[in-house]
Amino acid sequence: MTHAATGLFPVTDTERHAKGRQKMLGLALYITHTWEATAFTDTSLCRAHGLEVDSERVALELAPALAAIRTLDLEVIRNGLNRADEQRYRALQDSDDQGQVVRGLVLLRNADIHLPAALTVDVNHFVGEGDGWRVLPSWSAYDELPTPVRTNPKNRPVVCAAYENAVGGHLVLETLLDAFAFFDRCDPTLARRDPATGELKHFPLRAYTVHGYERRHPDEPNRAEVEAEVRRRAQATPPAGVGREIEYRVTHKGTAVYCGHTVHPQLRRAFTEEAAQIARDVQAGYNYVVVAADGAHRPLTVDADGCLVAGRTALENLLLPYPQRHPRAETWRVQWEVVSEDAFHYRDQRHGERMRDL
Incomplete structure (x- = not known):
């Protein structure tokens, strides 16, 4: 899981690079916090009503991750490019699966920043963890999002399309790992690495009880790819x-x-x-x-x-x-x-x- 010294869109401006380093460290930590929050919710099994799901802490940890992703995308990389490279960057996001995830997550960041409704996630899968439950949250499908989120004037059509194609219905943690991996491909010098091994710091994520497969590192394949091979x-x-x-x-x-x-x-x-x-x-x-x-x-x-x-x-x-x-x-x-x-x-x-x- 080592990387070349240069990436697809290296950040050459000193101030932008420093900001990118800070935001990539923050994103790694926010992903870690979100992952650990899935195992420390108040989800419980009720005899009368079945499983009562709590995902509020997960949603709280997601907000700074979405903000960091937007800053890395817009301020650190795109706004530091000349016109030709910016067009090349946008073209990459048009065609690249991880680039589509980065673009689609803008819709959720816009909803969290610009709309009065609280950020929420869907939880349809659970794993027994110790004496409790670990939740496996997913993003809502596009047509299941609240109307104000879909019609938010802050969202460009390409953002809505990217959400529908690459984010909606996908596991929350996998979309965050995809975004991190995308920026790491753009400029590998932004992420913190172990100087002895070159491996990313803060990854892989902590191991919990697993049924099947769970992605815990930006460089690992997502669950859909693994399931297709299985x-x-x-x-x-x-x-x-x-x-x-x-x-x-x-x-x-x-x-x-x-x-x-x-x-x-x-x-x-x-x-x-x-x-x-x-x-x-x-x-x-x-x-x-x-x-x-x-x-x-x-x-x-x-x-x-x-x-x-x-x-x-x-x-x-x-x-x-x-x-x-x-x-x-x-x-x-x-x-x-x-x-x-x-x-x-x-x-x-x-x-x-x-x-x-x-």
């Missing part, structure tokens, strides 16, 4: 077990999802899968059997057109039973939603402990 590898290898029995078909958002159990020597594990992946598994030599509505067990094959066939009937046309007892159709749909959204759950559904080192 899913790719999970799909490239046939499932664990001696075979799978397809028992039901449910529809989720217009897509047919096949449900059943993976057969292991000592147990059966529930699975949900789309037809395309089942076809790839069958072509790789994995055994699937369909339990039809008449109770017959029919092995699955793939025809010359790549379609799944049970006996002489296309799988999509085969009458399957409807789940009349637990787990019912809605339970299967929820399981499919979980594995569709979380590659680590999907990996575990297909491979169990076999691929945990991925």
